[in-house]
Amino acid sequence: MIVVGGTYREICDSERWDRVFGSGGRAACAASRWREGVRLVSYAHETWIEDARATFSSMGVDCDLTAIQDEVAFVYAHSMATPVLLDGMPSACRGLVVDGDEVVRFGMLECEARVRARRAVHDPQGVGATVPFAANGSAADSLALVLNEGEARNLSGKESPDEAAAALLAVADAVVVKGGTAGALVARRGGTPVRVPPYRSERVMKIGSGDVFTGVFSHLWMREGADPVEAADLASRAVSVYVETRGIPPGNRRELSLRVSLPKDRRPGRIYVAAPFFTTAQLWLVEQLVRAIGTLGATPFSPFHEVGMGGMSSSIATEDLAGLESCDAVLAVMDGRDPGTLFEVGHARANGIPVVMLAENVMEGDLTMFAGTGCEVVGDVATAAYKAVWASYLAPFPGGAA
Known part of the structure; x- marks a missing residue:
């Protein structure tokens, strides 16, 4: 499985957090905990590219990193805060082109990645407008979209998560719309939409939680052939481990089965x-x-x-x-x-x-x-x-x- 996405520095003094991960790096590490054979394709700042390579390699990720001069660093006042870029937007880099059997594509700051795959997962997180998967020539025989509610609205033009997911099934085989404390809505062609619950954690360190979700979901759906609902449920469980422990969660169904769900049929007050x-x-x-x-x-x-x-x-x-x-x-x-x-x-x-x-x-x-x-x-x-x-x-x- 190939993950193409950003490798960025993350700084949050209130959480004592100063690490190099980014969406691509963290998702690749999360997927690699389940099975070896994960490759990360990314750009990385020249002064810490070797540190990033060592970190990801220690978690079983095969790194294909290209050095760039610009340091991309996100600074958070707290882990739910809107981050600011420490040195502004990086210079544009040559677009990455990735061909593979199973590919995860994230939105990136330095460039857009063009993907050709048998199965692909697209998580368009990024700055500015939400870009459709196929807009830059990317193509996949089978596609899953992992979105937050705002991205789902932007891509579909529909207000409610249910309507947005249904509309996006015209271009994807599965759509996951993450809803925070409401869990995640999973829609797939030929099936009834299902809401996956969130899972309880004793503390919440929010930075990177979506990356873990996408990494685990992608492995299970693409490499193990899991139903999108099962894949999203296990990804939600993995996120509860990550936000509680701040560590990449284990790829272990048995351990994740111990997580306690929160009600999915009640609305916050x-x-x-x-x-x-x-x-x-x-x-x-x-x-x-x-x-x-x-x-x-x-x-x-x-x-x-x-x-x-x-x-x-x-x-x-x-x-x-x-x-x-x-x-x-x-x-x-x-x-x-x-x-x-x-x-x-x-x-x-x-x-x-x-x-x-x-x-x-x-x-x-x-x-x-x-x-x-x-x-x-x-x-x-x-x-x-x-x-x-x-x-x-x-x-x-x-x-x-x-």
């Missing part, structure tokens, strides 16, 4: 963001949490955005608490022992509303009352957002989307 917002840094974090919650399909309620800071104290408090009581879960930020946040957490627990608390730099002794009253305390933004969204539909609480 409303999340109350309890946090101070009196400094630029505090307000930035609130904005990040609101965005993350919305990205995961839930509805954020932020007192700063919904109620504001003007008016009488009594009316602000009344509106804030009414908003809190209408929510299914609370995501609280422990920052400087803000009295308003502490009151809101206590009010939520007194009303049986689950609380996930983000405590990035807090002494353990300051968390005693929160942990002791059933709050779930976590240390990073992505885990906090995911666990708050999960809490909003895992049990019937007031305000109820469950």
Whole structure:
């Protein structure tokens, strides 16, 4: 199996993460854990090309890397943040041409890869417009598309994942539309669409999770002949291992079978963001949490955005608490022992509303009352957002989307 895609540096200080992977490198490593014989075709920065080669080779990947002068490095404020390119867009490189029996094609920054294959998987992730597989002359006898919901809308012109997947079956044999906390929708010709569940993890390090999904799905569908639904389900399980451990998951069905699924028939509810917002840094974090919650399909309620800071104290408090009581879960930020946040957490627990608390730099002794009253305390933004969204539909609480 050949994987053609980017080899990029990824930097996220909040996760203590500074590694060279990229979509192509990570997917190739994920596929290689299942069976040897995976080849990576990619460009890599000249100063760390040998490090990349050594890393991927240690995981059983045969590397076909070409050195380039530009360093492509993505910088993340946290693992759910929109990354920025450290040195801007790289110079255009000669397009890669790959012929093979089984080929995975990723979108790349340096060029487009033209693919000819018996079976191919296309994951068009990249910057800018979503490019159809065949637009550059790529061709495959059998094609699967692995897309997020935005890419599916762009390629199909349809709003809902179901309609988008159905429309894209005109050009592909299988379509997987990833939906975050909603799992993934799998459509294939001649079959009924099936939703594969997401799987629980104790923490979430989001960088590269989609690459692992595509790498595992591609191996199972193309090399083992698995049904797309089975391949997507095992890929979803593998992702839960990756985001929890930050390591390439094992290619082992038995081990993956132990992962615990989350409900796929419930929709995320409303999340109350309890946090101070009196400094630029505090307000930035609130904005990040609101965005993350919305990205995961839930509805954020932020007192700063919904109620504001003007008016009488009594009316602000009344509106804030009414908003809190209408929510299914609370995501609280422990920052400087803000009295308003502490009151809101206590009010939520007194009303049986689950609380996930983000405590990035807090002494353990300051968390005693929160942990002791059933709050779930976590240390990073992505885990906090995911666990708050999960809490909003895992049990019937007031305000109820469950």
